[in-house]
Amino acid sequence: MEAPLPGLSLLLLLLAVGWGSRMDAAWAPSPGGCELVQSIMDCTGRWLSSIPGNLRGNTEELFLDDNTIQVLGNASLLLYPQLWHLSLTRNRLELIEPGAFLSSQGLEVLSLTDNLLFTNYSLTAAALSALPALRMLDLAGNQLREDMVSVLVSNLSSLESLSVARNIIMRLDSSIFTNLTELLELNLEKNYIFEIDNAFEGLQRLQRLNLAYNYLPCLVGFDLTQLRVLNLSNNVIEWFLTMEIDDLFELEVLDLSHNRLLFFPVLPQQSKLHSLLLQDNRMSFYQRLPNGTSLANVTMQFLIIDGNSTNITTVRLWDELCHSNLSSLRLLDMSQNEVWGLPDDFLAQTPSLTHLKLNQNCLEAFHLSEEDPLAMLTELDLSQNQLVELGVKVDTGDILPSLQLFNLSTNRLQALPPGIFTHTKKITTLDLSYNRVDLCPQPGEPESLSCVDIRGVETLTHLSLAGCGLQGMGGRPFQGTSLLHLDLSDNRQLLSGDLGWLQDLVLTLQVLSLRNTSLSSTTDFSALSSLVRLDLSGNCLAAFPGWLGALRLRSLDLRDNCLPALPRDLPQAPLGRSLRELYLSQNPYNCCTLGWWDALQQAEGLRVPDGPEVTCRHGSRALSPGALPQPVLQSCRWQTADLALLYLVLALPTCLTLLVAFVVVFLMLKEKLLKMVKNRCGVSSPY
Numbered sequence: 001m002e003a004p005l006p007g008l009s010l011l012l013l014l015l016a017v018g019w020g021s022r023m024d025a026a027w028a029p030s031p032g033g034c035e036l037v038q039s040i041m042d043c044t045g046r047w048l049s050s051i052p053g054n055l056r057g058n059t060e061e062l063f064l065d066d067n068t069i070q071v072l073g074n075a076s077l078l079l080y081p082q083l084w085h086l087s088l089t090r091n092r093l094e095l096i097e098p099g100a101f102l103s104s105q106g107l108e109v110l111s112l113t114d115n116l117l118f119t120n121y122s123l124t125a126a127a128l129s130a131l132p133a134l135r136m137l138d139l140a141g142n143q144l145r146e147d148m149v150s151v152l153v154s155n156l157s158s159l160e161s162l163s164v165a166r167n168i169i170m171r172l173d174s175s176i177f178t179n180l181t182e183l184l185e186l187n188l189e190k191n192y193i194f195e196i197d198n199a200f201e202g203l204q205r206l207q208r209l210n211l212a213y214n215y216l217p218c219l220v221g222f223d224l225t226q227l228r229v230l231n232l233s234n235n236v237i238e239w240f241l242t243m244e245i246d247d248l249f250e251l252e253v254l255d256l257s258h259n260r261l262l263f264f265p266v267l268p269q270q271s272k273l274h275s276l277l278l279q280d281n282r283m284s285f286y287q288r289l290p291n292g293t294s295l296a297n298v299t300m301q302f303l304i305i306d307g308n309s310t311n312i313t314t315v316r317l318w319d320e321l322c323h324s325n326l327s328s329l330r331l332l333d334m335s336q337n338e339v340w341g342l343p344d345d346f347l348a349q350t351p352s353l354t355h356l357k358l359n360q361n362c363l364e365a366f367h368l369s370e371e372d373p374l375a376m377l378t379e380l381d382l383s384q385n386q387l388v389e390l391g392v393k394v395d396t397g398d399i400l401p402s403l404q405l406f407n408l409s410t411n412r413l414q415a416l417p418p419g420i421f422t423h424t425k426k427i428t429t430l431d432l433s434y435n436r437v438d439l440c441p442q443p444g445e446p447e448s449l450s451c452v453d454i455r456g457v458e459t460l461t462h463l464s465l466a467g468c469g470l471q472g473m474g475g476r477p478f479q480g481t482s483l484l485h486l487d488l489s490d491n492r493q494l495l496s497g498d499l500g501w502l503q504d505l506v507l508t509l510q511v512l513s514l515r516n517t518s519l520s521s522t523t524d525f526s527a528l529s530s531l532v533r534l535d536l537s538g539n540c541l542a543a544f545p546g547w548l549g550a551l552r553l554r555s556l557d558l559r560d561n562c563l564p565a566l567p568r569d570l571p572q573a574p575l576g577r578s579l580r581e582l583y584l585s586q587n588p589y590n591c592c593t594l595g596w597w598d599a600l601q602q603a604e605g606l607r608v609p610d611g612p613e614v615t616c617r618h619g620s621r622a623l624s625p626g627a628l629p630q631p632v633l634q635s636c637r638w639q640t641a642d643l644a645l646l647y648l649v650l651a652l653p654t655c656l657t658l659l660v661a662f663v664v665v666f667l668m669l670k671e672k673l674l675k676m677v678k679n680r681c682g683v684s685s686p687y
Helices: 006-027 121-128 146-152 500-505 546-550 574-578 595-602 630-640 643-668 670-681
Strands: 035-037 040-042 061-063 085-087 109-111 136-138 161-163 171-173 185-187 195-197 208-210 218-222 229-231 239-242 253-255 275-277 299-306 309-316 331-333 355-357 365-368 379-381 389-392 405-407 429-431 462-464 485-487 511-513 533-535 555-557 581-583 616-618 621-623
Touching: 121 146, 146 171, 546 574, 616 630
Parallel strands: 040 061, 061 085, 085 109, 109 136, 136 161, 161 185, 171 195, 185 208, 208 229, 218 239, 229 253, 253 275, 275 331, 331 355, 355 379, 365 389, 379 405, 405 429, 429 462, 462 485, 485 511, 511 533, 533 555, 555 581
Antiparallel strands: 035 040, 299 309, 616 621
16 A cells, blocks of 8 residues: 655644644633633532632632532632622532632622531631622522621621521520511521421511421411511421511411411411412311301310510410401412301402312312302312302392302212302303212203303303212203313213203313213214314223314324224324324233334324323233234234245145145056956957
């Protein structure tokens, strides 16, 4: 082989060097492997053990999360005087040396979440005290006790937001947050706090306080008038009592959900409260008990010990609202409690209420009257109670005039008050599922009071009648409605008769659920030409319904049926071209007739969300259609081969055997046959 020319080699070398230098310039990584966007440097997850010293000097925001930094030394930030945001989340930080921030006097936001600052907290506190402009500090997840927190924040009077969540704080007193006079937001969630002793008295500007996920047993004498949002969820609180003062409380949101409240909280006499969350407690009202007992004259005395002074507060059990002002309340969530009934005039005290949740309680009756108009109420949830009666005085004026969502599911209702929907002029969603109700008119019967009449409710668009025991409806129960969504699931005798009762929904209905309704392949819903979503799951369909081809659905659910296969040309049909979602699992598909599955995989724009759960049957085995073993494929080839060819292959050995046997017999008997012929003919052969 000849050597290349010297001049050509030099030219090639120069070209390679030039091209390589241009490539290096285009793809050069940021210093230390960090990413730079304007003045923001992101060094997250680079396995750095210290702050890089070769970053740009004009860096204003520096993210060093998910590294292995243990010490922030005195010289670590000398090169970054313009830094105002520093994040060191999820490192192994044990120490910040006292002079570490001397060159970063403008630092405003500092995140030290999930480190080990408890080891050298006093030295770290000295470093933090050199930050006169610090506004936001996050010390969550550092195994800090309350005494450590007190030292760390003692000289941070400029702080506006402080998080010490997920530490091991157990008790709060007045010495911890003494100097934080500018603090607006304080996060103490997920600690072990069981006692608070005047800890927030000096925080005159505090607006948001989060004490969720602690172990507070009660809150008595609440007097933080400047607070706007208070989160006390997920504690063990049994009592919440506000101080009896005439001052205006700025409180807007109070979250007492997931506690052990026994009584409705005693709220401020004057406040701006608009959201009260009481979900998942043990709360009830005691004016009247389910057994008819009255506690009108029973009182409860609270012994309040504050230092050397002792106070006794007496509260009448049935008059839970004696000190509470609910006039500005818009959201009230009392779900998952033990409420049997509401006190007299309770709803009259909530004229601004827009959302009322009383689901998962013990209500047996619920009454509305003109004294409780709830003119602003848009959502009323009474589901999962024991309601047998819904009382509404419909002849006294507008009741629930703004109601849009009415959830009555999972009760024991058999009817609704006649004419109730003549007053709910804006209702869009009605859930009557899992009640024993019928729609008016009932087939073969005159108008009856024991049915629900929704005819003429033009605003109604979503209706759920799942599990209502509906049987062969007749008449025109949906006349005058414009339903878009209709759920008829779990009514196994619903489709036993004519489907003429659906005629008024032909032009409007877009979503229909027929899950578990004993649907057969011959029941035809093709007249509902506006359908875009159809749920046929949980039936016994043994064949793909032919009428589906006339619809232009975007979503079809065929799960949990008895389908052995789907039409192979489905993706090319009008239905296949419009479909975007197709649910197919829990069917006994035949592994040897999966041509339709391969066609679906190639269809553009069509998703099978439960595709990984789809299986086919081969004998007693359930297999994934996308990964059939070779023996199964070979077995299927034999099963799907041309029968004529199969019969020919089976008959050929038999024919050959018979032919060979005939030839052998003929050769063995040839001479005898010839002699026999000659003797019978009796003619001698001439020579």
